[in-house]
Amino acid sequence: QVQLVESGGGLVQVGGSLRLSCAASERTFSLYTMAWFRQASGKEREFVSSITASGGGTYYADSVAGRFTISRNNARNTVDLQMNSLKPEDTAVYYCASAPSRLSRPLDYQCHSWGQGTQVTVSS
Secondary structure: OOOEEEEOOEEEEOOOOEEEEEEEOOHHHHHOEEEEEEEOOOOOOEEEEEEOOOOOOEEEOOOOOOOEEEEEEOOOOEEEEEEOOOOHHHOEEEEEEEEOOOOOOOOHHHOOEEOOOEEEEEEO
8 A cells, every 4th residue: 555645734815725745655656546535623524636547537526626626746656736716615634545546536435545634724
């Protein structure tokens, strides 16, 4: 299993932007679909975005479509999430996860590796 470490979270004002990054520990990163999930306090974990192993397919939750962009760099073993036009409801802990390449939009239970999470707080 690949080890994942997120970074880039923080405090931002409504309408602002943040870029999250997830770094993987091993070369087999390029064989996996990668995804971002988030979990707000008192809420269940929800899917945010995913990207296929080659980077050719991207998927977004309706709540973030048009505002967030997922990308990956297989040479660097990284996957990023650019978050624009942030809203208070985007406040959550964001997690990077890997899934089998056959899955384009994985459910959380289908992911085999997870990062530690990074906090994103959007203030008014």
